[in-house]
Amino acid sequence: MLHRNRVVQVARSRFACAGALVVAFSSAACGSADESFEEVRTVQAAFNANDPIHVCNQDPRVWMGLVPLQVCAGARVFFDETFDGNGRTCGTCHDAANNYTVDSKFVAALPANDPLFVADDPNFDLELLELPDLRGPLALIRENVDGFEDLEFKFVGRSVTHTISLATSIARDPGDGTSADFAERTGWGGDGAPGDGSLRSFLDGAINQHYPKDSSRTPGVSFRFATEAEKDQTLAFQLAVGRTADLNLASVVLNDAGAAQGRNDFLDPMRGRCNHCHANAGANFVPTGLNRNFDTGTTEAPSSFIELPGGGFLFDGGFGGQGLEEPNHVTVTGVPDAFGDGTFSTPPLIEAADTGPFFHTHVFGDVFEPTNGIEGAVGFYSSALFTNSPAAQELDAFFGAPIDLSGSAVQDIGRFLRVLNASFNLAQAIQRLQATHTLVVAFWGYREDIQKGLIELADEEVEDAIRVLSFGVETGGGNLHPAQQATLINARALLAAALATTNPAVRRDKAAAARAAIQTAKNGLGTGMNFQLGTGNLMF
Numbered sequence: 152m153l154h155r156n157r158v159v160q161v162a163r164s165r166f167a168c169a170g171a172l173v174v175a176f177s178s179a180a181c182g183s184a185d186e187s188f189e190e191v192r193t194v195q196a197a198f199n200a201n202d203p204i205h206v207c208n209q210d211p212r213v214w215m216g217l218v219p220l221q222v223c224a225g226a227r228v229f230f231d232e233t234f235d236g237n238g239r240t241c242g243t244c245h246d247a248a249n250n251y252t253v254d255s256k257f258v259a260a261l262p263a264n265d266p267l268f269v270a271d272d273p274n275f276d277l278e279l280l281e282l283p284d285l286r287g288p289l290a291l292i293r294e295n296v297d298g299f300e301d302l303e304f305k306f307v308g309r310s311v312t313h314t315i316s317l318a319t320s321i322a323r324d325p326g327d328g329t330s331a332d333f334a335e336r337t338g339w340g341g342d343g344a345p346g347d348g349s350l351r352s353f354l355d356g357a358i359n360q361h362y363p364k365d366s367s368r369t370p371g372v373s374f375r376f377a378t379e380a381e382k383d384q385t386l387a388f389q390l391a392v393g394r395t396a397d398l399n400l401a402s403v404v405l406n407d408a409g410a411a412q413g414r415n416d417f418l419d420p421m422r423g424r425c426n427h428c429h430a431n432a433g434a435n436f437v438p439t440g441l442n443r444n445f446d447t448g449t450t451e452a453p454s455s456f457i458e459l460p461g462g463g464f465l466f467d468g469g470f471g472g473q474g475l476e477e478p479n480h481v482t483v484t485g486v487p488d489a490f491g492d493g494t495f496s497t498p499p500l501i502e503a504a505d506t507g508p509f510f511h512t513h514v515f516g517d518v519f520e521p522t523n524g525i526e527g528a529v530g531f532y533s534s535a536l537f538t539n540s541p542a543a544q545e546l547d548a549f550f551g552a553p554i555d556l557s558g559s560a561v562q563d564i565g566r567f568l569r570v571l572n573a574s575f576n577l578a579q580a581i582q583r584l585q586a587t588h589t590l591v592v593a594f595w596g597y598r599e600d601i602q603k604g605l606i607e608l609a610d611e612e613v614e615d616a617i618r619v620l621s622f623g624v625e626t627g628g629g630n631l632h633p634a635q636q637a638t639l640i641n642a643r644a645l646l647a648a649a650l651a652t653t654n655p656a657v658r659r660d661k662a663a664a665a666r667a668a669i670q671t672a673k674n675g676l677g678t679g680m681n682f683q684l685g686t687g688n689l690m691f
Contacts, residue, residue: 225388
């Protein structure tokens with residue numbers, strides 16, 4: 152498992168031969184490749200080691216045009232930079248090998264000294280940094296989304312949102328009545344960023360929340376804020392992770408009958424009605440094409456509250472609790488018990504089936520297996536929590552009837568989302584293996600850590616696809632495409648051989664054979680699932 156992106160770290164010293172490697176890789180002016188690599192590694196080991204632009208100017212993915220320099224630099228900030236804080240990076244909670252999120256299965260596999268658990272370190276004064284629930288089944292983190300003025304009272308417990316396909320999901324819909332002070336939709340509430348409320352500014356909010364060395368959160372002492380260049384770089388990387396455009400579901404044809412029916416139910420406004428708020432299985436509202444906040448009743452879901460010291464409960468009120476001294480939103484207690492307006496940002500669904508459990512408190516789906524339980528999230532929309540919510544009432548009035556998820560609709564929509572997610576997994580695996588092939592052909596055994604890192608990430612995606620297709624049998628969602636699963640199991644064996652070899656030719660051929668098998672399996676799922684993928688998928 153490629154946890155924490157440290158198993159295959161990009162080395163801090165890189166080859167540089169007057170900037171001419173791409174043009175003249177074999178040139179005598181640089182000497183023999185093996186001798187030059189080792190010599191320059193030694194000379195440059197301590198030179199500009201922490202400058203992401205310098206590091207990326209020595210990265211063969213940049214040399215070959217696979218990844219733009221700015222995107223590579225942003226990845227280095229995202230995965231490597233601690234901002235003089237407690238040791239965490241963005242990648243601590245958003246690991247590329249775990250779909251850029253955190254779940255209880257992931258948490259349980261980490262060593263006790265992982266930076267995720269830095270609040271346990273007696274060397275730091277961080278008693279109020281995290282919740283005990285981080286190590287519980289829901290794997291919730293502490294978020295002071297409404298301000299830091301009352302650390303013991305004013306906070307919520309939330310799951311970690313994945314950061315995949317942000318380019319498709321952050322454009323704010325002003326029609327939902329939320330404040331324009333937040334320029335873009337970030338975090339579960341859509342109001343996760345400080346300053347102008349943009350994704351670019353989100354980095355400073357994350358540093359303030361999760362990186363401090365002490366509870367005072369004093370800039371320059373507890374941590375440092377990002378530079379303007381680092382914010383630009385991180386933004387470029389984040390916008391290049393996952394998909395950079397939505398699908399056209401009208402062009403998607405699925406080979407599994409249940410998934411095909413699920414697609415129809417998903418699109419039918421009188422049946423599943425899913426597409427109205429998740430256009431093309433993305434995150435945008437059909438009438439506007441923008442991301443809209445909704446109050447869907449999730450504030451009242453089980454385990455959606457924090458039990459406060461001295462008694463009482465505080466629920467998560469979603470968007471807009473900043474600057475309030477007392478709770479202003481009523482959920483289930485009959486009195487104000489939450490900060491905010493009860494609305495949350497709409498997440499994309501193509502990425503959903505392997506990033507469970509679901510919603511902002513992980514209360515739907517299998518808490519021990521992130522690829523299981525998407526049917527539970529679909530079934531939420533037939534529950535009283537949703538049908539009594541402001542969002543449901545608004546939609547029912549618009550369409551003249553409530554959602555109809557009777558019969559096998561929940562299972563069929565689950566199958567549809569599973570196939571979409573598996574196809575997306577396989578598209579990313581193919582992208583990474585194509586990049587591996589390019590690097591092996593161009594540079595043979597040089598920087599095999601990058602080549603193997605891409606193969607490991609590809610294997611993670613194939614494993615996810617298999618699990619997404621095979622889990623959920625008890626809810627009617629699993630046991631999908633057994634022939635394709637068998638093909639993918641064979642592909643994983645080829646990838647294991649590619650990782651095990653020290654021979655670049657064998658690595659090239661085994662990875663290429665695996666890529667062909669993965670493409671065959673993807674084709675067997677259906678047609679029209681042509682994902683526009685970002686270059687950030689090639690970074691770790």
